[in-house]
Amino acid sequence: DTAVSQTPKYLVTQMGNDKSIKCEQNLGHDTMYWYKQDSKKFLKIMFSYNNKELIINETVPNRFSPKSPDKAHLNLHINSLELGDSAVYFCASTRDRGNYGYTFGSGTRLTVV
Amino acid sequence: GENVEQHPSTLSVQEGDSAVIKCTYSDSASNYFPWYKQELGKRPQLIIDIRSNVGEKKDQRIAVTLNKTAKHFSLHITETQPEDSAVYFCAAKEYGNKLVFGAGTILRVKS
Numbered sequence: 393d394t395a396v397s398q399t400p401k402y403l404v405t406q407m408g409n410d411k412s413i414k415c416e417q418n419l420g421h422d423t424m425y426w427y428k429q430d431s432k433k434f435l436k437i438m439f440s441y442n443n444k445e446l447i448i449n450e451t452v453p454n455r456f457s458p459k460s461p462d463k464a465h466l467n468l469h470i471n472s473l474e475l476g477d478s479a480v481y482f483c484a485s486t487r488d489r490g491n492y493g494y495t496f497g498s499g500t501r502l503t504v505v
Numbered sequence: 506g507e508n509v510e511q512h513p514s515t516l517s518v519q520e521g522d523s524a525v526i527k528c529t530y531s532d533s534a535s536n537y538f539p540w541y542k543q544e545l546g547k548r549p550q551l552i553i554d555i556r557s558n559v560g561e562k563k564d565q566r567i568a569v570t571l572n573k574t575a576k577h578f579s580l581h582i583t584e585t586q587p588e589d590s591a592v593y594f595c596a597a598k599e600y601g602n603k604l605v606f607g608a609g610t611i612l613r614v615k616s
Contacts, residue, residue, distance in 0.1 A: 421544040421603055433592055435549070448603055482548065486602065491537035493551040494604060 395419070398483050398497035405473055406505055411461045415452045415483030421495070423447075424466040424486035426458060429480040429499070441466055442488060473504045506585040507599040511607025518585050519614045528595035528607050529577040537598035538571060538578045543609075544591045553580070585614045 396417040405411050417424065418419035425448075426438040440448035441460040455471045466483060480501050508531040518524050530538075539554035555562045555569045555578065562569050566585075571578040584591055595607040 431542075435594060435609075435610045437603060437605075440601075440603060442602075447601065473578055488602070490556075491556050491598060493539040493541075496548040496550070498548050 395484055396485050396495050396497040398481075398500050400496060401502060402426075402501050402503075404503045404505065407473055407475060409473050410469070410471045411473060411502070412467055413481055413483075413502075415466045415497055417464055417483075417485040417495070417496050419485060419495060421485035422463060424463075425484045425486075425494065426466065426468050427482045427496075429483060431479070435482070439468075441468075448454060462489065470502075473502075475504050478502055478504045489499075507597050507603075507605040509553055509595060509597050509605050509607040511595050511610060513610060514608065515603075515611045515613070517613045517615060520585060520614055521584055522585060524580075524582045524585050524589070524612055524614075525614070526539055526580045526595065526610045527577060528579070528597075529575075530597040530605075531572075531576065531597060532597070533576065533598040538569070539596050539598075539604070540567075540569060541594045542581050542591045542615055543594065543597065549594060582612075585612075587614050587616050590614045 398415045421501045422443045425440045439458040443463045444460045457469045460466045480499045482499045483497040511528045536557035539547035542552045543549040568581045592609045596604040
């Protein structure tokens with residue numbers, strides 16, 4: 393199936409731990425994103441990569457570090473997790489040229505306890 | 506940067522009625538406006554989009570209108586059904602391929 397896939401789907405961890413979320417797309421898209429959806433459902437962009445190059449880095453604590461080993465993969469590593477990091481994290485991708493919407497992954501629900 | 510406002514935050518309609526959700530944007534350079542539907546526990550999914558050279562687009566029971574002069578766009582759902590119940594997000598594409606989302610509208614269709 394062509395898709396944007398994220399792992400894991402659920403992540404429960406203690407404060408202070410370090411965790412990673414992985415994302416892969418097989419749509420041939422050039423640009424990938426990380427969005428955070430908080431408890432009020434607001435979708436806020438965190439990072440964007442175009443063909444392995446970081447192009448958007450919003451005001452995100454430097455405990456969050458994205459990594460793109462190739463244009464089909466974008467991972468998110470979070471150090472020293474805090475309670476406020478609890479949210480659903482969505483990966484998304486889109487074609488580079490032209491105006492097209494994003495295809496979202498299924499999301500990772502992160503709960504920090 | 507772009508700012509997108511969306512209204513109403515919640516909307517309840519009777520099955521069969523129409524629903525309208527409105528959004529305004531701030532950046533006159535934005536030229537692409539998608540709408541997403543997110544069911545509970547699921548990913549946002551693109552349901553319709555409109556580009557700035559078009560004023561209206563329709564796909565079966567859903568339609569989107571765009572007024573570039575006033576910088577607002579709207580989603581219209583006719584003959585609503587219970588399965589239309591979800592959170593709907595509007596968005597505007599800022600320069601650099603970044604989508605800025607509205608805060609979302611919870612639509613409840615009562616049968």
